[in-house]
Amino acid sequence: MSSQRLESVKNIIAIASGKGGVGKSTVAVNLALALQQLGNKVGILDADIYGPSIPTLFGLKDKQPSVDPEKKKLLPLEKFDLKIMSIGFMMRETDAVVWRGPMIHKMLQQFLEDVDWGDLDYLVIDLPPGTGDAQLSLSQLIPISGAVIVTTPQDMALADVVRGIAMFQKVGIPVAGVIENMSYFQCPHCSEKTDIFSHGGGKRKAEELKTEFLGELPLDPQTREGSDLGKPIVAENRESSQAIRFREIAEKVQSQLKVINQQKPNIQL
């Protein structure tokens, strides 16, 4: 592992999920914005090579990063004061990403070495869902400070959380905690709540696995719409209850990383 890479970045947070479709990318983007609203310099790297959604989430679908001719480095795009890089900027929507493992490894390496991130307090990495090649590659390439696992409350997603945490432990990456997304739905017509995907399983599973529970986020049509329109809820509606929830979660993530960093042995090679 080369810890020389990304030395201007203080903390690297990997946002992971055992299962796809739990809202991982939406959580990654809004968590990055929440960390920034708490006063940090933040970047986000979309490493989801199977379905990069960061360009859509920021309304940057047709944009491309430019190159600094002097440093010979890629310059991340910027929006809402975040530095943003995605594999999605490099491919067309109709490209079938049928890359084999070694190619994924190579591409991620390039994203980490050849991008001019500048000084950052946090780099949030949106991992592909699951426990495959990309996660393995990343853990070999960069010193991830902590992993945040996003799940829905339903039993099937929770089984994958167990698998996800086991994978991070195997490769020696600390788990900062678990976020339960799609916790419940509040009907906009009658205000009654329905636990469409069940409720509370994320907290239960975090306690069972002795990991921090970072918070719950309801199924929220406004958050979903903001994601599809490239207008993340935390940036567009800072006083919404969802934005407040994201800042509470961001505060917990900050505290967890402090604990993790204090526990790290201070080895000079």
Next chain:
Amino acid sequence: MSSQRLESVKNIIAIASGKGGVGKSTVAVNLALALQQLGNKVGILDADIYGPSIPTLFGLKDKQPSVDPEKKKLLPLEKFDLKIMSIGFMMRETDAVVWRGPMIHKMLQQFLEDVDWGDLDYLVIDLPPGTGDAQLSLSQLIPISGAVIVTTPQDMALADVVRGIAMFQKVGIPVAGVIENMSYFQCPHCSEKTDIFSHGGGKRKAEELKTEFLGELPLDPQTREGSDLGKPIVAENRESSQAIRFREIAEKVQSQLKVINQQKPNIQL
């Protein structure tokens, strides 16, 4: 490609999604049951090595397939008159599946060659989400009759549908059609409908890509609960509106496969 394999199986349907968490496995299981209720002999193979959920969906989590000592073949489990095989039967919940591409290929090969499926009208294969190694391997290993793409209506999932269809076309697998899952939510308290994940995008995308639209399925807490409890809605509540919708979709899938089979060149090697 060896078409000798699985010669006792008339049609192989791959259930795919560009993105995870769209309900692909729940759709696969209930579609298999619906095909059977239309009078077919049906098997289901869980090839989702990143998060096998078929054991949970059938309430078979602690079961293991037995071996026929004479034929030296694995015998699929049976429930609701379906033949069932899953990578999940072979691993513990806490195993992190960090297999590299070649190992995935080998395992799928074994599942196809060494399992005694018997005579089947349909073998439904639950693919891992996305466009990675497992899909490539499968397409090299077996003659898939047609792929069914499951999506939610939201923009981000639809972008992945385009990528998924492009992948199948690249490897020469016919696409039988698109199913829109989580189309809307009907509040159980006030009966009002909310398009939580938007609505109608699956149909629009299918028309745009000149592919059959097979039908839409609402977000249904009963269907989700049945999945978590190992009691698939189509088997447990045959007269529910969701079961009726699944049989309508199964009829469309049957017709599509007939069309595809008629178009196939009849080559004898």
